[in-house]
């Protein structure tokens with residue numbers, strides 16, 4: 067059997083986990099959602115979800131990852147299996163925890179490649195020339211056109227997608243320590259520096275008019291608290307930004323040493339991610355647009371679609387400043403680093419599935435995974451609506467479902483007593499047991515409610531639509547689920563053959 071790697075250093079482990087969580091979710095998805103749902107109205111359910119769902123699930127995933135990792139399993143198929151006697155049903159249910167990150171990375175990596183492309187165009191001054199005008203629409207027009215042409219997709223988009231796929235491939239091929247950990251150790255400090263720098267640039271624009279943007283985001287507005295859709299979106303953002311309910315954190319946690327303090331690791335991951343989301347993420351795209359284009363531009367920008375907010379207004383604003391093209395480069399390069407360390411985390415569960423469950427050698431596990439990801443990524447590029455359809459199902463609904471399954475399985479079915487033993491092993495703080503009941507009880511009920519809200523608010527509008535593009539996207543989702551389930555079943559056979567061989 068191949069020996070499983072473990073993170074080489076504590077700081078490397080924390081940076082890798084932070085790199086996992088910090089991504090486009092923090093710098094693009096969060097501002098888009100905040101803008102779309104009216105700033106302060108979004109932020110209240112957001113923080114409630116952070117405490118009721120985010121932190122409990124984060125700790126849970128670290129705990130189960132450490133446990134299963136010490137037994138040689140890092141993908142949710144193996145983790146679920148390890149907790150429930152490797153029964154078929156456990157492994158099949160666990161498949162969802164490999165399918166979700168896979169589906170997400172299929173579009174995520176495409177957006178990641180835009181950031182690389184736009185960084186390149188900024189550096190070589192190939193973005194449109196900024197025009198001087200009063201009307202924000204006029205100023206933005208050339209950048210809007212540029213963005214639309216680029217993502218059509220233009221040949222450049224395909225070239226940068228290919229490069230991005232190769233970069234991910236290369237890093238994953240180098241493995242946990244020399245690949246992922248090293249990338250994070252360089253990437254995260256750089257990301258923090260660039261992020262803080264750009265926050266200052268944005269907030270100080272137009273005589274610190276950017277600060278109004280912060281006021282828009284953080285002024286609590288309780289008027290829309292009864293709107294279930296805001297709750298669904300806010301909690302969805304918590305899952306997405308913290309990389310929860312999809313096995314990605316648990317997979318990274320499976321590479322810790324057996325006595326690692328996972329409580330600390332979980333709290334650090336959450337803290338760093340929230341720092342980059344509500345301080346840095348909130349201080350760049352929205353304040354900049356506020357300062358230069360005024361309040362009315364914000365909802366309009368967000369309507370272009372989740373993740374797009376930074377590709378049109380930001381270059382339009384930044385290139386007009388002194389050293390503008392370099393500022394624009396820093397912005398897109400920051401996004402690229404953030405996205406890269408996340409896409410690695412989205413692919414690793416698949417790699418772990420092949421490696422740990424099918425016992426395929428590391429480099430071939432990476433090869434197979436990357437071929438699958440490449441297919442999905444090119445579909446995202448060429449099939450209109452593919453990206454948003456995948457984000458809708460895998461990036462929202464599946465997370466709610468799988469989050470619920472995780473709490474149900476690992477706390478309630480596995481047994482509070484058993485879970486508690488793992489939770490308090492080798493950690494700096496022994497959480498009193500009542501909190502387990504309290505937190506994981508509340509979060510289970512909370513997710514149940516979210517699921518109900520989701521089905522009444524979101525589902526109808528989506529099921530009404532049908533087109534070939536959507537059929538392709540949904541077909542791809544179903545096919546991916548079936549494939550992973552098949553692997554989960556097949557690998558159970560293998561797993562037990564191996565056991566038998568080991569025994570005899």
Ligand code: PHE
Pocket residue numbers: 086087088089090091092167170306307308309310312314315408409411412
């Ligand atoms: N959390 C990442 C982000 O905010 C996305 C991600 C999800 C990464 C799941 C890994 C796993 O962009």
